[in-house]
Amino acid sequence: MGQKVLLSSKEINIILHRLACQLLENHLDFKNTVLVGMQPRGTFVAQRLNKILRESYGVREIEIGFLDITFYRDDFRRGDKTLAANQTKIDFLVEDKKVVLIDDVLYTGRSIRAALTAIQSFGRPSEIELLVLIDRRFSRHLPIQPNYRGRQVDAINDEKVKVMWEENDGEDAIHLIDR
Amino acid sequence: MSELSVKHLLGIKYLNEADIQLIFETADNFKEVINRAIKKVPSLRDITIANIFFENSTRTKLSFELAQKRLSADVINFSAAQSSVKKGETLIDTVNNILSMKVDMVVMRHPNPGAGIFLSKHVNAAIVNAGDGAHEHPTQALLDSYSIRERLGDVAGKKVVIVGDILHSRVALSNIFALKLQGAEVKVCGPKTLLPKHIESLGVTVETNLRKALNWCDVANMLRIQNERLDISYFPTTREYTQQFGVNRAVLDSLDKEIVIMHPGPINRGVEITSEVADSDQSIILDQVENGVAVRMAVMYLLASKIK
Numbered sequence: 045m046g047q048k049v050l051l052s053s054k055e056i057n058i059i060l061h062r063l064a065c066q067l068l069e070n071h072l073d074f075k076n077t078v079l080v081g082m083q084p085r086g087t088f089v090a091q092r093l094n095k096i097l098r099e100s101y102g103v104r105e106i107e108i109g110f111l112d113i114t115f116y117r118d119d120f121r122r123g124d125k126t127l128a129a130n131q132t133k134i135d136f137l138v139e140d141k142k143v144v145l146i147d148d149v150l151y152t153g154r155s156i157r158a159a160l161t162a163i164q165s166f167g168r169p170s171e172i173e174l175l176v177l178i179d180r181r182f183s184r185h186l187p188i189q190p191n192y193r194g195r196q197v198d199a200i201n202d203e204k205v206k207v208m209w210e211e212n213d214g215e216d217a218i219h220l221i222d223r
Numbered sequence: 224m225s226e227l228s229v230k231h232l233l234g235i236k237y238l239n240e241a242d243i244q245l246i247f248e249t250a251d252n253f254k255e256v257i258n259r260a261i262k263k264v265p266s267l268r269d270i271t272i273a274n275i276f277f278e279n280s281t282r283t284k285l286s287f288e289l290a291q292k293r294l295s296a297d298v299i300n301f302s303a304a305q306s307s308v309k310k311g312e313t314l315i316d317t318v319n320n321i322l323s324m325k326v327d328m329v330v331m332r333h334p335n336p337g338a339g340i341f342l343s344k345h346v347n348a349a350i351v352n353a354g355d356g357a358h359e360h361p362t363q364a365l366l367d368s369y370s371i372r373e374r375l376g377d378v379a380g381k382k383v384v385i386v387g388d389i390l391h392s393r394v395a396l397s398n399i400f401a402l403k404l405q406g407a408e409v410k411v412c413g414p415k416t417l418l419p420k421h422i423e424s425l426g427v428t429v430e431t432n433l434r435k436a437l438n439w440c441d442v443a444n445m446l447r448i449q450n451e452r453l454d455i456s457y458f459p460t461t462r463e464y465t466q467q468f469g470v471n472r473a474v475l476d477s478l479d480k481e482i483v484i485m486h487p488g489p490i491n492r493g494v495e496i497t498s499e500v501a502d503s504d505q506s507i508i509l510d511q512v513e514n515g516v517a518v519r520m521a522v523m524y525l526l527a528s529k530i531k
Contacts, residue, residue: 115264128225
């Protein structure tokens with residue numbers, strides 16, 4: 045199993061700051077915008093962006109939630125094993141708000157399809173955007189593209205992109221792993 | 224682990240501790256779902272579930288049906304009172320007829336102990352036991368433990384007393400299995416006539432003095448006096464039962480600590496517990512009903528994921 049570093053901690057930090065600025069450009073004070081991190085690993089990206097926006101760019105209040113899509117997946121009973129569910133924590137209504145869905149890796153697009161359905165349980169957003177840290181090009185099963193992307197990679201299907209976070213895995217790094 | 228060790232839920236006896244934890248963790252997620260503005264998820268949209276009730280039930284049936292609808296399953300209902308069972312059809316024939324309409328899961332209540340187990344050996348569908356005679360009522364025990372966990376943080380190490388008709392109660396048996404599996408201490412309390420002989424062999428202790436039992440416990444699960452099952456006189460009068468084994472405010476106030484009161488419903492108000500106790504802050508009876516939907520969603524979701 046080969047493994048190479050796609051992005052280092054420093055590069056990830058620069059990319060997160062760039063994504064924060066792009067969000068800022070479109071949403072200014074975040075009064076009518078909510079960030080929704082997708083469980084399990086999109087929540088780290090969302091929390092980092094939230095922190096950067098508050099600490100480095102003086103945004104006062106951002107509503108942030110976590111969305112679990114397990115019960116909305118389209119591969120229920122089709123996979124080898126059941127996926128364990130995670131906690132959904134959205135303490136606000138998304139009615140007429142702009143929602144930014146946030147995930148770490150965009151691959152087939154099926155999770156995002158499920159998230160688009162799941163978010164409707166919390167109201168009708170005025171707009172939904174998608175932010176991903178890593179966009180795996182050429183591997184989409186559905187017509188879904190991100191509005192904000194950290195880095196585009198051409199990983200082949202046998203390879204796996206693994207995003208690691210200091211708070212969870214001990215260091216910030218993105219690896220490309222040969223399976 | 225994210226999979227149950229069983230294909231059917233026939234009784235708590237057939238589960239292990241990890242199964243119970245998985246059901247509870249999944250139920251936590253469903254509890255969040257049923258408290259949303261839109262309370263429905265599409266998980267079981269290609270699953271058809273038959274609710275087959277050979278015995279009367281209001282809340283269990285409603286709870287199962289609501290859980291199925293919140294999971295987007297297709298539901299058909301069947302109760303023995305309005306069916307060909309009255310015309311002499313056998314259990315297997317009834318169920319096979321329903322299954323040939325392409326049903327994936329059967330939720331069944333039946334007056335005979337072991338009916339679910341029998342069915343699971345002969346028909347090709349996931350079976351959920353919703354009560355089989357005086358044997359087991361696994362989803363009730365799961366929601367009871369889930370409610371204890373919610374109120375007290377954990378079930379392990381807690382002291383639970385089950386009060387009333389232990390002899391005829393499937394709720395008692397399933398609860399004993401579930402609580403022991405999770406490491407709780409269990410005591411049963413009731414008139415000698417309603418305590419089965421050798422119940423100690425299940426690892427529970429016996430007490431015939433209600434006040435002593437209540438002083439010992441953290442949680443008291445008050446069972447209903449099931450008049451419909453009492454074929455002979457097990458105690459002189461209902462009034463005498465209430466005097467010996469009924470819980471009222473004065474009894475609770477005389478205890479050293481504040482205990483949690485549970486009841487699987489339907490309550491005979493003024494018999495097992497007074498209205499004052501049933502409606503007090505110490506009672507988690509209505510939490511049990513709400514948790515019942517979440518726990519049943521978890522059970523059916525996890526079983527459905529094993530249907531290939």
